[in-house]
Amino acid sequence: MSFRYTSRIIRAQRLLGTQTCLNGSRTAFIPPVWQRCRGVASTPNAEKVLFPGALNSEFTDKLDFIQPSQEKAIPTYRVMNQYGEIIDKEIGVETEDDEALLIYKNMVKLSIMDLLMFEAQRQGRLSFYMVSAGEEGISIGSASALHPSDVAFCQYREAGVYLQRGFQLSDFMNQLFANAKDNGLGRNMPVHYGSKELNIHTISSTLATQIPQAAGAAYALKMQNIQNPDQPSRVAVCYFGEGAASEGDFHAALNIAATRQVPCIFICRNNGYAISTPTSDQYRGDGIASRGAGYGIATLRVDGNDIFAVRRATKTARKLALENGGQPILIEMMAYRVGHHSTSDDSFAYRQRVEVEDWKRRDNPITRLRKWLEGRQLWDDAAEKELRSSTRKQVLRAFEAAEKEKKPSIRNAFEGVWEDLTAEQRAHVKEMRDIIARYPKEYDVDGFEGGVKGLDDLLQENK
Numbered sequence: 001m002s003f004r005y006t007s008r009i010i011r012a013q014r015l016l017g018t019q020t021c022l023n024g025s026r027t028a029f030i031p032p033v034w035q036r037c038r039g040v041a042s043t044p045n046a047e048k049v050l051f052p053g054a055l056n057s058e059f060t061d062k063l064d065f066i067q068p069s070q071e072k073a074i075p076t077y078r079v080m081n082q083y084g085e086i087i088d089k090e091i092g093v094e095t096e097d098d099e100a101l102l103i104y105k106n107m108v109k110l111s112i113m114d115l116l117m118f119e120a121q122r123q124g125r126l127s128f129y130m131v132s133a134g135e136e137g138i139s140i141g142s143a144s145a146l147h148p149s150d151v152a153f154c155q156y157r158e159a160g161v162y163l164q165r166g167f168q169l170s171d172f173m174n175q176l177f178a179n180a181k182d183n184g185l186g187r188n189m190p191v192h193y194g195s196k197e198l199n200i201h202t203i204s205s206t207l208a209t210q211i212p213q214a215a216g217a218a219y220a221l222k223m224q225n226i227q228n229p230d231q232p233s234r235v236a237v238c239y240f241g242e243g244a245a246s247e248g249d250f251h252a253a254l255n256i257a258a259t260r261q262v263p264c265i266f267i268c269r270n271n272g273y274a275i276s277t278p279t280s281d282q283y284r285g286d287g288i289a290s291r292g293a294g295y296g297i298a299t300l301r302v303d304g305n306d307i308f309a310v311r312r313a314t315k316t317a318r319k320l321a322l323e324n325g326g327q328p329i330l331i332e333m334m335a336y337r338v339g340h341h342s343t344s345d346d347s348f349a350y351r352q353r354v355e356v357e358d359w360k361r362r363d364n365p366i367t368r369l370r371k372w373l374e375g376r377q378l379w380d381d382a383a384e385k386e387l388r389s390s391t392r393k394q395v396l397r398a399f400e401a402a403e404k405e406k407k408p409s410i411r412n413a414f415e416g417v418w419e420d421l422t423a424e425q426r427a428h429v430k431e432m433r434d435i436i437a438r439y440p441k442e443y444d445v446d447g448f449e450g451g452v453k454g455l456d457d458l459l460q461e462n463k
């Protein structure tokens with residue numbers, strides 16, 4: 001299609017208020033947010049010239065470099081102090097008591113699941129695990145303030161988002177054991193959960209890939225929100241660590257989200273470490289929040305140990321993200337990674353034990369909320385004991401059930417990419433079939449649904 005012809009169509013579609021998609025369907029036209037500028041000042045005394053690259057910059061005769069290290073650091077928003085006391089009693093908290101109790105129980109459930117799964121990996125019953133210790137408030141608090149239809153993209157330390165949205169203990173365990181009931185058919189490493197029903201995209205190990213994906217999804221949601229005004233508007237929400245924010249994908253995603261003004265809430269969990277790299281080696285600026293401002297994005301830094309601050313910040317971010325047709329928001333949630341990076345890491349090789357112990361003692365999203373609940377006579381030692389013991393039992397029951405399940409059929413290793421097996425894949429299946437037949441002791445596949453018949457069926461169906 002020639003340029004002139006294309007631009008004529010675009011002009012006509014703008015008049016009609018529609019646009020043609022690649023598949024030929026017509027959708028509502030969303031005008032790009034171009035800004036106009038004049039190249040020269042209109043009067044001799046003008047205080048600024050409208051350069052296209054900096055529209056509101058005034059002239060100055062002072063040669064002052066911006067010195068970020070001399071600026072005050074971006075403040076950290078909090079509602080409740082570490083003693084569980086509300087700082088501004090007049091504003092108070094809008095969270096109902098029942099909701100606060102539910103959030104508390106979910107945070108405890110997550111921390112107990114983490115402890116037990118970490119131990120299970122040490123016993124050799126799971127191959128890998130990652131805990132959220134110290135960051136339960138960020139995932140559970142923010143998820144509790146979003147709408148279930150909002151589309152979520154996680155990194156890997158946000159099991160709380162899944163839990164708060166209704167992922168069951170059995171769903172976690174089936175994925176961890178890669179059994180036949182796992183949504184991912186055993187194709188992913190443990191903790192790479194996904195749930196279509198709960199609108200959470202499957203976790204990918206490759207750091208930061210979820211960030212531009214979320215920006216793209218938010219662009220699609222922006223269009224859907226305009227096209228379906230009678231349906232509730234939705235946002236995309238994207239979680240990532242401060243280490244992942246060093247990837248190019250982070251920058252590309254924030255910039256495209258800002259220039260296209262898409263309803264995406266970027267939630268950075270700044271927990272002080274990217275495996276063994278401390279933040280002091282990761283960046284020199286004022287955390288990740290300062291980058292949001294650089295991209296022209298409304299930004300807030302929040303105390304991630306304060307569940308009420310996390311919830312209010314996320315709720316307000318969601319409202320802002322949907323205003324004026326959409327805009328991205330960045331929230332930097334501050335925390336400390338109490339656990340090792342993963343079961344493959346020993347963090348005492350690069351940080352002092354006392355540093356971790358200090359953080360455990362000093363502050364924590366779970367104990368902080370517990371203090372608040374106790375202050376309101378909603379919780380006590382007996383309730384705590386009961387909750388911990390019943391939760392432990394629930395987790396162990398789900399764990400044992402999942403451990404007993406069969407593994408998915410081996411045919412899943414070859415399916416799901418091409419509609420039919422390619423000639424090369426067929427050769428691979430045959431070779432695998434042959435190796436299993438020759439070395440039955442080394443390759444005991446009875447634990448897989450259908451055993452070796454899974455491969456026979458696949459070959460039969462793809463002649």
Ligand SMILES: Cc1ncc(C[n+]2csc(CCOP(=O)(O)OP(=O)(O)O)c2C)c(N)n1
Binds near residue numbers: 243273275
């Ligand atoms: C592209 C890429 N590079 C490196 C890694 C290895 N890696 C896995 S997690 C991680 C650290 C990420 O740190 P952060 O984003 O701060 O998240 P946290 O683990 O602290 O929650 C690294 C370097 C990877 N998975 N993908």
Ligand SMILES: [Mg+2]
Binds near residue numbers: 241273275
């Ligand atoms: Mg980190």
